[in-house]
Amino acid sequence: MGSIRLENVSKHFGEHAVIPSIDLEINDGEFVVFVGPSGCGKSTLLRLIAGLEDVTGGRILIDGDDATAKPPAKRGLAMVFQSYALYPHMSVRSNIGFPLKMANLDKAEIDRKVNDAAAILNLTDYLERKPRALSGGQRQRVAIGRAIVRSPECFLFDEPLSNLDAALRVNMRLEISELHQQLGATSIYVTHDQVEAMTMADKIVVLRAGNIEQVGSPLELYRSPANLFVAGFIGSPKMNFIDGKAAEEFGAHTIGIRPEHVALSTESGKWMGKVAVSEHLGSDTFLHVDVPELGHITTRTDGEFPVRHGDTVFISPDPERLYRFNADGLAA
Amino acid sequence: MATTHTHSAARLMMAPSVILLLLWMIVPLSMTVYFSFLRYNLLMPGTESFAGFMNYRFFLTDPAFFQAIGNTLILVGGVLFATVAGGIALALLLNQPMFGQGIVRILVIAPFFVMPTVSALVWKNMLMNPVNGLFASLARFLGFQPIDFLSSIPLTSISLIVAWQWLPFATLILLTALQSLSEEQNEAAEMDGANAWNRLIYIILPHMARAITVVVLIETIFLLSVFAEILVTTNGGPGTESTNLTYLVYMQALLQFDVGGASAGGIIAVILANIVAIFLVRMIGKNLED
Amino acid sequence: MEVQARSNYFHHFWNSVAISLGSTVIGLLIAVPAAWAMAFSPTKRTKDILLWMLSTKMLPAVGVLVPIYIIFRDLGLLDTRIGLIIIMMLINLPIMVWMLYTYFKEIPGEILEAARMDGATLGKELVYVLTPMAIPGIASTLLLNIILAWNEAFWTLNLTASKAAPLTAFIASYSSPEGLFYAKLSAASTMAIAPIVILGWFSQKQLVRGLTFGAVK
Structure with missing residues (x-):
């Protein structure tokens, strides 16, 4: 066959x-x-x-x-x-x-x-x-x-x-x-x-x-x-990668967080940032958030999340669905 | 496509063209170079002898040679100017939507397809003839003394005939270039506040620049070798007033049978043409890359 | 040319037909495979070969007039149709290769690959896919070269006397008025230009491409 x-x-x-x-x-x-x-x-x-x-x-x-x-x-x-x-x-x-x-x-x-x-x-x-x-x-x-x-x-x-x-x-x-x-x-x-x-x-x-x-x-x-390449290639919007001190906290050289695997809040959370762009699709809301120290983080939430450019939001990653990579970029 | 066996077949398919053109280029040209150093007259066979640079010296000190070079340049320059300027104007005109566009286009393009001997004879006998020609009748009708174009202003007259033949070529190419200009560009320019004149200067002419260069280079190649028009109208005369380099070499070779002298003249013509050819080949080569 | 030769208009008409058709057909037989190879199996040198071919076209005719005349005289080719067919073929060969090349280049490679995937052998690929797609380009090349050969007026004037003289040379013999001159000139001229003006009308687009070596389309 x-x-x-x-x-x-x-x-x-x-x-x-x-x-x-x-x-x-x-x-x-x-x-x-x-x-x-x-x-x-x-x-x-x-x-x-x-x-x-x-x-x-x-x-x-x-x-x-x-x-x-x-x-x-x-x-x-x-x-x-x-x-x-x-x-x-x-x-x-x-x-x-x-x-x-x-x-x-x-x-x-x-x-x-x-x-x-x-x-x-x-x-x-x-x-x-x-x-x-x-x-x-x-x-x-x-x-x-x-x-x-x-x-x-x-x-x-x-x-x-x-x-x-x-x-x-x-x-x-x-x-x-x-x-x-x-x-x-x-x-x-x-x-x-x-x-x-x-x-x-x-x-x-x-x-x-x-x-x-x-x-x-x-x-x-x-x-x-x-590895990092596959992680970044599969999934839309693209996975966020964070390295440095924030990654070491989780025992990895680099950590990857998918935009859909974060909890968003306007009051409290792990990382604080300012909304650069918000895209409201009705079914989903995409936020592009500038987080000091970490850089640009993209998030995705179901339904409406009413924030605008310049608003402060808090981002908390889901520790269960966090990807860890070693210094060679391989999944750890 | 990219599999291996095709390449040797490709070489075989190209061989006839390459070999023929190689022969066509090398054999006669090297013979010309060789002859140009001989004292060689077709009427006196067997008396060939080495002449060194005598033929070149003879050619380069002959006043007729300088006149021929001058005439060649005037002919080429004059016709180029007339056809490019006229071609741009006609192309702009023909690009406008108008009634009977198809017919007008045929009429404008037709002269290019008329064989040179016919167009030269028609101009000579039916238009420029001082007794029966249309121009003479027109002049008499308007109360002027008709002029004998081909004896009093032979080079200008020939340039006129040649320009008439090449105007369609320039028009056709420039029109083609003009038609490839996207309407959106023109509209964008209009939105940006450019009037018709500005659009011509800043949008249309720059867009046509390459086509204009191509016209100039290709016409130059052909115009350096104008021959039939001179042969049937003035025979290069009066005197050598309308003799160009091509015609001078022809006279030297086939009327005076001076092989050596004609060959030297031929080589000079080849050198002149090559100067133009280098630019043309480079330009077309660049074009091949995109 | 002798006076009696002038009465024989059709003799010269046929010379023109034979020379322009003959040189074009032979030229195509040589140019099609070459252009084909360059378009579909290009190598690093393909571009150089194309440009070199082009440069032979820029060789001024007077540069080789004397040797060609002497070679033709020695080989008995002066004033023969076959001699002119050879010359016309050679001077137009670069244009033919170029024109065909630019047309063949436009046939997408994927189509040939599709034919191979579909199980076409080289022969069938040629008959069912390539030839039908290449015919418009070949026809245009044919047309333009007939026109160029028909109107060529340097070699025809210099290498013929009467026997093989085509219309260009024949009509040049009318250079001085005599007898029923205007009527004859008009008639001869009309017949000489009518067929080619019609062909020219059909081929005006190809003319641009052919004469500019693909630099303007």
């Missing part, structure tokens, strides 16, 4: 090692998200799996078979590109049917599969149009349609939502998740957006500078980040 295993995979561009060495196990049917800041090697890793780049060293096993030297089309994978990469001169029908045509399926079979895919993706009314006559979301669906008609072992998504506007992005996120439930095929999804990673993934792989920082389910990463 669709299990993928990377053994000691590395990639160099000239002298530059984009990926020094990676081992990774992806189980059949999993939705795996590669996440990390730009330039962390996540797209390169996806392209290595796709076969669009040659590995410098190591092996890629798909379903237990060594696929390292196989051409992309022979790996049983389908990819959705960031720019969608639709063929501009072909109709939606021909775009979706193209991989089947390349596999020399007969016309009736192609038509049947294209119609099925179009039905799943709500594209039935647009089959005769050219890509340029479609909206961004529709183009995205055509790109997905082109991937699903092949019934691949595994779907690869390369930042597929980054060209859509915010509202559409949330919609497509849901659609892709739903599609995954429906089809049950393994999916590898690359993004720099940790919200996409948290909401969609069964398993998140956090990458930095070509190395895996941590692998785990979204909540595992949220609850027990392995």
